[in-house]
Amino acid sequence: MKKPALQLWRAAAQIGFFALFAVTPIFDLFRYDLTRRHAYFLTQPWHIGLDELIAGTGDPLTAAVNLIFFLFLPILGTLALIILVAWKWGRLYCGWLCPHFSVVETMNRLMLFATGKHSVWEKRQTPPWEPDGTPSPRDRRYWLLVVPAAVGFAFAWAVVGLTYLMPPFQVYAGLASFDLLPGEVIFLAAATTVLSLEFLFARHLFCRYGCAIGIFQSFAWMVNKQAMVVGFDRPRLTDCANCLDGRGSACDAVCPMRLKPRNVKRWMFACTQCGQCISACATVNRANPQGQLLRWVSDDAARHNEAGFSARSNTDEDAGARM
Numbered sequence: 001m002k003k004p005a006l007q008l009w010r011a012a013a014q015i016g017f018f019a020l021f022a023v024t025p026i027f028d029l030f031r032y033d034l035t036r037r038h039a040y041f042l043t044q045p046w047h048i049g050l051d052e053l054i055a056g057t058g059d060p061l062t063a064a065v066n067l068i069f070f071l072f073l074p075i076l077g078t079l080a081l082i083i084l085v086a087w088k089w090g091r092l093y094c095g096w097l098c099p100h101f102s103v104v105e106t107m108n109r110l111m112l113f114a115t116g117k118h119s120v121w122e123k124r125q126t127p128p129w130e131p132d133g134t135p136s137p138r139d140r141r142y143w144l145l146v147v148p149a150a151v152g153f154a155f156a157w158a159v160v161g162l163t164y165l166m167p168p169f170q171v172y173a174g175l176a177s178f179d180l181l182p183g184e185v186i187f188l189a190a191a192t193t194v195l196s197l198e199f200l201f202a203r204h205l206f207c208r209y210g211c212a213i214g215i216f217q218s219f220a221w222m223v224n225k226q227a228m229v230v231g232f233d234r235p236r237l238t239d240c241a242n243c244l245d246g247r248g249s250a251c252d253a254v255c256p257m258r259l260k261p262r263n264v265k266r267w268m269f270a271c272t273q274c275g276q277c278i279s280a281c282a283t284v285n286r287a288n289p290q291g292q293l294l295r296w297v298s299d300d301a302a303r304h305n306e307a308g309f310s311a312r313s314n315t316d317e318d319a320g321a322r323m
Contacts, residue, residue: 003279004283006279013097014098017099022160025160027043028043029041034165048063082216083216086216088228089221089273090217090271100207105256106153107199110145112136113136113139113145114141114142119204122258126248131250131279149199150199153195161191162187166184218271222266228273228296229271229298230261230271231296232293233292239290239293
């Protein structure tokens with residue numbers, strides 16, 4: 001199936017951010033070095049000055065100023081930016097940048113090929129069709145890819161995570177020569193094990209219930225009645241029940257968070273604004289003169305009833321439940 005342009009742009013953003021995530025410690029753009037006991041930011045050492053204060057050689061006022069300007073303000077500023085973006089547009093970071101979510105989507109896809117479900121915990125299989133009508137592979141032999149992929153992603157994450165704490169070139173040289181420090185071996189073994197289990201069994205469940213960054217973004221999005229949401233063309237409700245010729249709804253089948261995109265906003269708390277439901281709807285309705293039934297809107301658009309679309313506010317009726 002040819003990917004819609006929106007999803008190609010999103011894939012490019014995810015790949016670029018994953019690459020940035022991996023090379024950031026290599027170039028000392030941001031990391032904390034346990035061997036030197038200080039952080040690096042944009043290649044420069046980032047000292048707070050607490051070591052001198054603890055040793056009795058530092059000035060308390062200087063340490064307090066450093067704490068405020070070099071620790072609290074940068075952290076609060078970064079969090080404020082993330083929350084502001086989420087307040088207006090939802091969990092864009094999750095759906096478009098997060099290196100964990102890109103793994104979630106990849107593993108979901110492989111799991112779908114192996115089991116017909118995005119997760120081993122789902123009770124029902126999704127229709128074996130892509131939104132454009134082409135058959136989607138269903139073969140248990142894909143398990144031969146699922147498990148190695150989960151372990152491989154977990155090991156890659158563990159290695160990158162270790163380079164945020166230890167000198168990156170020391171870590172990569174140790175891997176190449178099989179001469180890692182004992183603490184590094186323990187870290188890599190533990191992190192790879194935990195992440196492998198998470199990638200195999202949790203994935204989007206962690207995104208929905210365990211990720212603090214994602215949950216705070218969702219709270220910010222929920223309180224803004226003018227936030228961007230996936231709008232649904234309600235007058236065409238009957239056209240949407242089984243858009244895959246009786247094989248199910250494409251938007252439900254593609255959602256990586258296993259949500260129902262036509263539901264009201266309060267049930268879409270964990271929506272990552274990945275737009276896959278919108279792309280699937282556009283693909284299914286590519287020959288429909290009335291166009292797609294899902295697209296991004298805001299409550300302001302809903303008030304003006306633009307193109308017949310309505311935003312999913314917290315007071316809307318549960319359209320998804322009537323499907």
